[in-house]
Amino acid sequence: MLSATYDSQRFTPSFDEDIILVERFLGNDQEAFQTLYERYHDKVLAIARGILLDAEEAHDAVQEIFTLVFRNLHRFDRRSKFSTWLFRIAVNRSIQQARTGKIRKLQVPLAEAFEHPAPEESESSADPFIAEAMAKLHPADRALLTLFYWDELSLQEIADSLDCSANAAKTRLFRARERFRQQYEEVSE
Amino acid sequence: MKVPPELDDLMWKLAETDDPQALEEFGDRYPDFRQEMAQRLRMVRNLKGAKPSAKVDRFVPKAEVVPYAEPTPKWMVPAAIFMGVVSIAFATYAVTTFAQSQARQEPPVAQNSQQQPPTTPSDDDYLKKDRSTLDPNDPGQVPAQPTNPNPGVASQVPPAFKIRVTVRGTDVSLMQMLQSVAAQAGIQLEIPPGFVDQRINCDYQNSEALAVMQDMGRNFGFSAFVQGDRTVLLIPARSPDPDTSERPSSGSSSPASGGDNVLPPVN
Numbered sequence: 320m321l322s323a324t325y326d327s328q329r330f331t332p333s334f335d336e337d338i339i340l341v342e343r344f345l346g347n348d349q350e351a352f353q354t355l356y357e358r359y360h361d362k363v364l365a366i367a368r369g370i371l372l373d374a375e376e377a378h379d380a381v382q383e384i385f386t387l388v389f390r391n392l393h394r395f396d397r398r399s400k401f402s403t404w405l406f407r408i409a410v411n412r413s414i415q416q417a418r419t420g421k422i423r424k425l426q427v428p429l430a431e432a433f434e435h436p437a438p439e440e441s442e443s444s445a446d447p448f449i450a451e452a453m454a455k456l457h458p459a460d461r462a463l464l465t466l467f468y469w470d471e472l473s474l475q476e477i478a479d480s481l482d483c484s485a486n487a488a489k490t491r492l493f494r495a496r497e498r499f500r501q502q503y504e505e506v507s508e
Numbered sequence: 509m510k511v512p513p514e515l516d517d518l519m520w521k522l523a524e525t526d527d528p529q530a531l532e533e534f535g536d537r538y539p540d541f542r543q544e545m546a547q548r549l550r551m552v553r554n555l556k557g558a559k560p561s562a563k564v565d566r567f568v569p570k571a572e573v574v575p576y577a578e579p580t581p582k583w584m585v586p587a588a589i590f591m592g593v594v595s596i597a598f599a600t601y602a603v604t605t606f607a608q609s610q611a612r613q614e615p616p617v618a619q620n621s622q623q624q625p626p627t628t629p630s631d632d633d634y635l636k637k638d639r640s641t642l643d644p645n646d647p648g649q650v651p652a653q654p655t656n657p658n659p660g661v662a663s664q665v666p667p668a669f670k671i672r673v674t675v676r677g678t679d680v681s682l683m684q685m686l687q688s689v690a691a692q693a694g695i696q697l698e699i700p701p702g703f704v705d706q707r708i709n710c711d712y713q714n715s716e717a718l719a720v721m722q723d724m725g726r727n728f729g730f731s732a733f734v735q736g737d738r739t740v741l742l743i744p745a746r747s748p749d750p751d752t753s754e755r756p757s758s759g760s761s762s763p764a765s766g767g768d769n770v771l772p773p774v775n
Contacts, residue, residue, distance in 0.1 A: 446554035
């Protein structure tokens with residue numbers, strides 16, 4: 320009885336439609352993962368680009384993030400939405416990469432960097448002050464702004480992605496936004 | 509211009525919703541902040557517009573991926589700081605306690621490491637021996653003082669004190685007998701104030717000078733401490749364990765009837 324209650328609580332099926340794709344992939348349908356990849360590529364790229372700032376590093380990070388998901392999808396416990404789980408991995412992985420970014424940059428030869436240019440991106444805005452102001456922020460602040468302004472997640476979704484409460488996410492977002500405003504005004508003056 | 513907090517929040521919301529009608533109403537209501545609102549609107553628009561997008565290719569898993577490191581649990585950082593502080597405090601306490609216990613050590617009265625032959629255990633040897641048994645965590649533990657069963661007899665006696673002397677007398681002055689021993693051995697007596705002279709009977713024949721003085725000390729109430737190659741300090745006190753001291757090979761002494769005299773120091 321108890322185990323049945325526990326199981327029902329733990330494995331309550333989510334109505335997240337991504338779950339169907341996840342189940343199909345775990346049932347050996349490789350196309351299901353391609354669908355997930357296409358659905359979330361831009362959002363994950365936005366997170367990686369927002370945190371890492373560098374286009375090439377961001378594309379590299381996206382490939383790594385999806386490879387991690389591809390290999391570890393059986394560990395997804397379905398207690399949260401698939402997108403939340405994916406964004407949490409994306410944020411943590413990108414911040415982890417941002418911390419070691421300088422070392423990696425030094426290790427990559429210049430010629431190799433030119434051989435593998437970043438894929439073309441379409442950026443509607445050419446405001447150079449945005450990138451400059453973002454570069455002056457902490458990667459965690461950049462992650463918050465990215466999730467809110469680029470991926471347009473709700474505060475609860477941001478909280479789930481960052482593994483904190485909604486109130487904490489709100490406070491942190493407001494602080495990050497204010498710091499961004501200060502940096503933006505500073506660089507644009 | 510300083511923006512009030514409630515207005516600041518409103519301006520962020522308007523900039524994020526980008527509703528023309530709401531923006532128009534805000535401009536009419538707060539004309540002083542119209543410029544600030546326009547600037548913030550432009551900033552948010554540009555930030556949103558900076559979102560990258562790229563052509564999505566077919567997914568191909570990477571051959572090598574750096575293992576994913578889970579973020580450190582939140583409790584780990586304060587726990588690590590706490591453990592570090594505790595470790596530093598414990599180390600400081602242990603070092604301080606050890607230094608204090610070392611400072612409390614006093615050298616034995618009759619030990620003079622500078623004047624001892626190399627084979628004589630020095631004060632440092634005593635200290636090292638005692639330190640090895642110390643518990644540095646016990647602040648109340650005071651290391652035991654190095655003990656010498658017979659402080660007047662060093663393990664290695666300077667040669668002058670081994671010179672054999674002969675003193676004999678009946679109802680003679682103790683001081684005179686000691687000076688006689690010192691004169692024969694060529695050593696110098698150091699006698700502190702308060703040393704009591706007395707009339708004694710003694711008969712030491714061909715005995716080592718130091719042994720004669722120590723035997724007299726046991727009988728007449730003083731201790732003889734070797735202070736150097738040719739100096740002996742006589743203190744009016746008995747040796748802690750007379751039985752362990754070497755007795756002269758031949759000779760005897762005993763108090764004689766007569767009055768006591770207090771002697772001045774003799775150099």
